[in-house]
Amino acid sequence: MRHDPLCYATRSGTITLQKAIKMIDLETFGDLAGVALGPFKPKPTTLTEGQEEAAAQLWASPDGRTSIGVWECTPGHFTADRTAAGEYCHIISGRASVSNTDGSRTREIGPGDLLVLPQGWTGEWIIHEHMRKLYVISAS
Secondary structure (H helix, E strand, O other), X not given: OOOOOOEEEOOOOOEEEOOOOOOOOHHHHOOHHHOOOOOOEEOOOEOOOOOEEEEEEEXXXXXXXXXXXXXXXXXXXXXXXXXXXXXXXXEEEEEEEEEEXXXXXXXXXXXXXXXXXXXXXXXXXXXXXXEEEEEEEEOO
């Protein structure tokens, strides 16, 4: 068997070529607080008039099922629906309260916190202080 990143051995002993998958350039995530975002636009699911958001996608998988980026949102209240894909949020700045739709749990989040919203989750966010987060959205 060759030790080549484009080849692997199967149970039948044959060698099959596959495209090499490379690690994401770590420079992409070097200064998340300074990443330039697109223009702020009205938040579509807001419950607070005037709330706006902006984002910059930093990476997406070739199949489009996973994306990584930076998002910001102004203070206010909005609904969130993660039925199509789960989300991991690393909070860079700002403060918020995140609640399950049924009101069964509320979590206070701020800088340095990791919030995991599994696929199927629905709820509400209340942004208390202008928020910036790194997000990873992944559909199963």
